Ligand code: SF4
């Protein structure tokens with residue numbers, strides 16, 4: 253397994269631990285990641301509001317650089333993207349230019365200024381897609397050192413890795429994370445909130461609305477030991493505002509929120525520097541104690557329940 | 559790309575929602591409908607009726623969080639999330655006052671990207687606060703900012719990576735502006 257890697261801006265800042273745990277996990281799984289050289293911002297949600305063309309050209313620049321790297325090495329690799337918002341921005345370009353050749357032309361007129369050209373040769377893929385479809389789940393099972401036997405995990409997918417492009421999972425009833433979670437010995441928390449919206453940037457621009465949406469998700473996760481996410485925006489919304497939301501909803505939320513590769517890395521026994529739980533904003537005392545008790549049990553006596 | 563601007567500012571969006579049959583699936587699927595002044599279904603009706611004034615006064619499209627449920631479920635297969643995005647973009651021109659803050663936010667964000675290729679969170683937030691000339695505003699973001707700073711989770715792009723590529727990116731931004739001024 254070998255991929256071009258597009259981390260995106262969040263993974264250099266607010267979602268550092270997603271970047272670190274993704275690269276560590278992929279390495280432990282025997283995959284090689286080649287970061288796209290001098291990649292730039294995909295435009296986030298800002299480009300669309302400022303200029304239509306810019307919202308295509310910013311992601312397209314990164315795709316064109318990856319194509320150039322691919323041509324230089326004669327290797328056609330998929331582009332792995334962990335952030336769902338970046339994934340969608342990049343993916344949208346590859347999808348839209350399939351049918352809109354005039355758009356492709358305009359994009360290339362702009363990219364030519366930077367000596368780049370987009371031919372649409374590479375696939376853009378979300379981290380979850382790659383873990384579900386390229387990773388050998390049996391290999392992962394043999395690598396699991398710590399079995400999360402008493403843990404119940406709520407898989408949270410959010411929106412943009414599922415919709416609008418129907419790629420690797422059911423956009424209304426996603427299940428792709430379940431085999432990965434079961435392989436660690438944990439059970440799945442049954443809930444309807446997996447594909448629901450966290451409100452994206454509402455949490456800072458329209459807090460009452462964002463708090464209502466996230467409050468519903470946290471409420472529905474009651475009984476689980478943790479929520480697992482695959483997007484920096486979802487992660488931040490679920491982990492950073494629990495106190496405020498508790499006040500607003502008259503509840504008391506205290507839930508552990510982890511990125512999927514952190515969780516899988518923990519199960520594989522990767523070191524703290526490979527997972528960086530210290531950077532997460534919400535890991536409960538109860539979770540820490542339970543996790544420590546689990547990891548201190550002798551590994552040999554454990555058996556996988558799944 | 560269809561960037562032609564005709565007299566009716568709603569023309570492009572109207573074309574997109576022309577075949578709406580007012581079934582209400584979009585409204586029923588929208589996680590933010592509870593907070594909107596007009597439901598998505600009603601907004602499309604207003605667009606069809608060329609009611610630009612009312613459309614641009616509405617807060618419906620700025621409450622769209624791009625969850626793509628409506629786009630996924632609309633029985634006519636209409637690109638509704640994209641339509642919401644276009645309305646947000648146009649509203650900043652048609653009805654600037656209430657959008658001043660978000661407009662500045664996006665502008666400063668993109669300027670920061672233009673300079674560094676990536677988001678320089680500290681620079682971009684300070685520029686945004688400065689340009690808003692609103693001394694209270696930073697406090698809205700303060701508690702999260704402090705949490706992130708304590709964990710050193712604020713990105714500051716490496717200027718060395720950018721020295722050699724800045725020129726290219728600058729040319730890209732200039733070309734985009736040039737093309738947009740032509741259209
Ligand atoms: S779901 Fe589609 S057809 Fe139905 S009201 Fe909404 S836009 Fe119109």
Ligand code: SF4
Nearest residue numbers: 588622623625626628
């Ligand atoms: S994409 Fe926007 S308008 Fe459509 S359902 Fe989601 S939040 Fe509502």
